Amino acid sequence: MxxxxxxxxxxxxxxxxxxxxxxxxxxxxxxxxxxxxxxxxxxxxxxxxxxxxxxxxxxxxxxxxxxxxxxxxxxxxxxxxxxxxxxxxxxxxxxxxxxxxxxxxxxxxxxxxxxxxxxxxxxxxxxxxxxxxxxxxxxxxxxxxxxxxxxxxxxxxxxxxxxxxxxxxxxxxxxxxxxxxxxxxxxNINKAEAPVSSLEGEKSKVTDNDDEHSLITEASDVTGIFLNFNFAIGSSVNGRRFIGPTAPLYQDSAAVIVPCAKEQCLRSGCRCTHIIDIPYNKTIQLVMYNTFAPASQTHHSVHIHGHAFHVLAMGYPSYNKTTGRYVQPNTDVKCKNELCTDATWRDEPLLLNLMNPPLKDTVLVPANGYTVVRFRSDNPGHWFLHCHNDQHMNEGMALVLQEAADRHPSPPRGFPRCGDFTWSSEEYQRALEDNGSLDIQTTALDTKVLILSTVVGVLAIVIILAVAGYCILKMKKKDASSLTVVAESVPLK
Ligand SMILES: [Cu+2]
The missing domain is CATH 2.60.40.420 (Cupredoxins -  blue copper proteins)
Known part of the structure; x- marks a missing residue:
């Protein structure tokens, strides 16, 4: 074909x-x-x-x-x-x-x-x-x-x-x-190196934040997560094909998700809103593996929103040096079940580049191999992790990292939510035809807010004018002083 x-x-x-x-x-x-x-x-x-x-x-x-x-x-x-x-x-x-x-x-x-x-x-x-x-x-x-x-x-x-x-x-x-x-x-990317200057920058950034943990050199607080990209049930991660929430997840009361039945997903696969919780201010290590595929398999480029990450290691299959052809999968990762939707290291510790790993935000996960990345979970939020091959992503090779769930800031008061848009299509069309003079029905609350805003605005203008007048008077006095000094310096020449 x-x-x-x-x-x-x-x-x-x-x-x-x-x-x-x-x-x-x-x-x-x-x-x-x-x-x-x-x-x-x-x-x-x-x-x-x-x-x-x-x-x-x-x-x-x-x-x-x-x-x-x-x-x-x-x-x-x-x-x-x-x-x-x-x-x-x-x-x-x-x-x-x-x-x-x-x-x-x-x-x-x-x-x-x-x-x-x-x-x-x-x-x-x-x-x-x-x-x-x-x-x-x-x-x-x-x-x-x-x-x-x-x-x-x-x-x-x-x-x-x-x-x-x-x-x-x-x-x-x-x-x-x-x-x-x-x-x-x-x-390969695991053989690339970060420049010395950027590593110094990373360390100084950590020091500035009074954080004793270095992303690169300290492993005492590493949270490890294995993610499977091997087409276990088609485009999926850890046996789950992603179904998006019906609203942004920060609107948690409005967002409808499809919960993942963990055991069933791992055993035989499922479609659900795959969300992984990660704790605040830890070193997060993702082992993205692509080995022991049941059927089809290919290389993936995986992108994470909200973070760049250090690439610490990549594993490749063995290959025939004459033909370049794949021979045997990499065996550093050991499957924990038949579909390999859950895994661990076969032998630890793995050799990781903790000296000068390059930074990226999209990285290859090779067929029959794996990629290890780390980042610091210092950016609370919901972050999409997905294969950047659009077909794979749309079919479900994606998930959400729910980072530091207890630290998510609330949306600003009055921030639009799904379902807020109450105009009918006729009203919306009329607004467009009126070229911007939108016929919005003002509520009582809107009116109060408008009056209050006007009063505050007028007061602010009065205060600004008073302060500005005072400053101008002071500046005039100061300018006169400066002139005096210059005049006094003349005889010294
Ligand atoms: Cu892919």
Missing amino acids: RSETGAYDGVKISSRVYNSALINGRGRFRNNRAPLSTFTVPTGGSVNFRIIHVGPDYPFRFSVDQHELTVTASDGYDMAPRSVQSAILYPGESYNIRINGSADPDLYWIRAKTLRVGHCTKCYPYNEANVVPDDAIEEVRAVLRYQGVLANSDPNTSKRNCSAEYPCYVFNCPFAGYPEHLNTFCI
């Missing part, structure tokens, strides 16, 4: 057919001649790209022909710079990438190519997957133009060869490595 496409590791990329993609709104379809986005770099200078994957699906490998990329940040957080040939973006991820104008002044292709290498004749189970290479190209392009070069034709460039002497490095692979003969090596 055309849509069943796989990457080198044999893992399916997407369930949907690729047609085309856009860079800043421009791209081509079936080799038409539509104009492309063009970016200018000064010869000998550099250009900083801020790239975000805003699409719902498909990973893209970003590169510029004959140029190395320097990755300097991800999701808005600085990283120790890494020089690479290309960087892979999953939905929701972003990178800051610097490109130096050090090549011959010319036009060069900018490429964003999916990870497709062919179609699956058998997509899973993955240790039996068969991906047959074909000539389909899933790539969107833009143009890098050196200053002074006319952009009146397409570039005529190709990617540089990756050789044993001059190998290629790829940032943020969803798998452990490429086939050996490609001379291409992965720098």
Whole structure:
């Protein structure tokens, strides 16, 4: 089937057919001649790209022909710079990438190519997957133009060869490595590093708050949560497919939720409003695992609202170094039931990067592997956690982190609630047609508030005028004093 496409590791990329993609709104379809986005770099200078994957699906490998990329940040957080040939973006991820104008002044292709290498004749189970290479190209392009070069034709460039002497490095692979003969090596996110300056900033921030717990170095108050993304019952987390509440959760009296029957959800799966309570001001460790899938499986990019997080570890399956194909799942995580909707570590302690883990807000959870992240629960609220693949999210691969439930501030008095909007559609239409002169029926309470506001407003104006007059008089006296001093200084010259 055309849509069943796989990457080198044999893992399916997407369930949907690729047609085309856009860079800043421009791209081509079936080799038409539509104009492309063009970016200018000064010869000998550099250009900083801020790239975000805003699409719902498909990973893209970003590169510029004959140029190395320097990755300097991800999701808005600085990283120790890494020089690479290309960087892979999953939905929701972003990178800051610097490109130096050090090549011959010319036009060069900018490429964003999916990870497709062919179609699956058998997509899973993955240790039996068969991906047959074909000539389909899933790539969107833009143009890098050196200053002074006319952009009146397409570039005529190709990617540089990756050789044993001059190998290629790829940032943020969803798998452990490429086939050996490609001379291409992965720098996975767990191998990226936060810059020293940002770690110092993090520590000083904690110190400023008189909080003795360092997010990175202290583990005494870690709250650990395992989250399963292995399609146990399709798009779900821990056997639960998410059903959204009927109103924002801060309006708890109005929000109708579907409670999760924990044991049933873990045993056979369920649809419910999955909410996980997390305590205030603790180090929260999420182990997001994607192993022991019962059927289909793919890589996910998981995003958390309300927090950035440190990426402390990632685990990958073993793979065949000749073909790049997946062989055996990672076994660091041990399932506690048949669907693997609950899990723990097989052996502890796990090796975590507690020295300089990078900060992100969206991270890959590799197929047949896992990702460990930590954040400090110092931001009370309801925070959505979801896969950034739109299909997975809409099908239910999401949940709500209810952080410090006893510390949520109340909504402001009078803040709109679901159901507050009492106009009929006819009244609303009439208001629109009246061009803003809205025919709102004022209540007695509204009238009292209006009168009170007017009285307070008038009083405030009187007080402000009195204070302003007093200040002006004082300033005039002060100005006169200043002039006197200047005059006295004249004879000294
Ligand atoms: Cu997903």
